[in-house]
Amino acid sequence: MIVSFDIGGSAIKGGIARSETDIVPLARRPTPGNDFTQFVATLRTLINEAGERPDCLSFSIAGVVDPDTQVLTAANIPCAHGRKLAADLETELGYPCLIANDADCFAMAEAMSGAGRGHRIVFGAILGTGVGGGLVANGRLVNAAGGFAGEWGHGPIIAATAGTPPTAIPAYSCACGQKGCVDTIGGARGLERLHKLVHDIDLRSEEIIDLWVKGDEPAARTLDVYMDLVSPPLALTVNITGATIVPVGGGLSNSAPLLARLDAEVRQRILRKFDRPLVVASQCRVEPGLIGAALLGLNFARELTDAA
The missing domain is CATH 3.30.420.40 (ATPase, nucleotide binding domain)
Known part of the structure; x- marks a missing residue:
């Protein structure tokens, strides 16, 4: 025990x-x-x-x-x-x-008891207030002795432009000390930051997503920019790790349409092609x-x- x-x-x-x-x-x-x-x-x-x-x-x-x-x-x-x-x-x-x-524990839970069951390599992604992740291979946490594996939210990787027509994206300062991290635009606060950047309007992430689902053009523009920025780093993570499933937790994972869109965008950008969803909602809620x-x-x- x-x-x-x-x-x-x-x-x-x-x-x-x-x-x-x-x-x-x-x-x-x-x-x-x-x-x-x-x-x-x-x-x-x-x-x-x-x-x-x-x-x-x-x-x-x-x-x-x-x-x-x-x-x-x-x-x-x-x-x-x-x-x-x-x-x-x-x-x-x-x-x-x-x-x-905590993100590593989330990944372990999903790998052994959630959406990752039956998969050899599971990458658990967090899209909450910010962005995090954890990696499990063959039922074992890569970070069992500590470390930063799975932290796809950090590193100066965000594109300088996104969307069609292109919008210039500032290299926002991140709490980790770097600039231009996925964490600065990939979580709920990041989605709100992008909407403010593109439209100069302050809305909560839930409101932006709800408007997008209802067909609102400004919200759709924000989601286009968001997907252009977030899906390439996640696709690169999948290519590097060889993950065959990406369970997602955090507040943004509560939106099935957002996850479905992110899944489609990521699958277009990876080397291995899947005829099933790759980016999915976590099951250990x-x-x-x-x-x-x-x-x-x-x-x-x-x-x-x-x-x-």
Whole structure:
């Protein structure tokens, strides 16, 4: 048995996992973001609720573990930011600990329990407030030891023009420190930014998509620009990874027409041709981070047992 956690800036969600099909949620607690002692105490309380000693603990967290130093970058959880979190929690709690990025856990959940079942290489893409992703090959997370694989949202790759007729696209500054990243235009805030750029009108992403579905010409123009910017980087990611399915999570994945359009645009741009959808909605719609962390934890616990 393992205890898994999905830790965000506002809440800590826990779960007990005995197998891939037996994952039971625990209570949700507020995240003590600025107090590491209280952070540990909250985790200990949830572990005690499990009622038995776990083999290990696994964590989905909104941050990235440096694969060389094992230091966590997690801006929205200050008390964990800059720590070798796995080592610190092992010292405090007394169990082996596994830390993984939330997008990686999403990808793992989709690969093993969602839309990626039966596929050897699964690329999980996040189109939420921003853009993220994770890569699973042969049932194993590429970033199991930490790292940045799957982060297709970052890097100066966005085209300078998009749409017909062409619209000039500024190299917007990204939170990662670079300019021109997919993250700056690919998520919900990015879609809103593009609509403002093209039409000088402020609308929420949901409103833009709703107008587009209803045939609104300005919204259609915005979606043309969006697809010209987002589909080439995603197609390149598919070519490089060899993914045969791309489950998508995040707020924009709630629009079936948007995903269908993105799927068509990506399939036009990749080398391998599919006669079926490639970019699809995620199937793990409830607690994918918790499910993914549980699956990673179960694999980790098996490896510990095999090595003993």
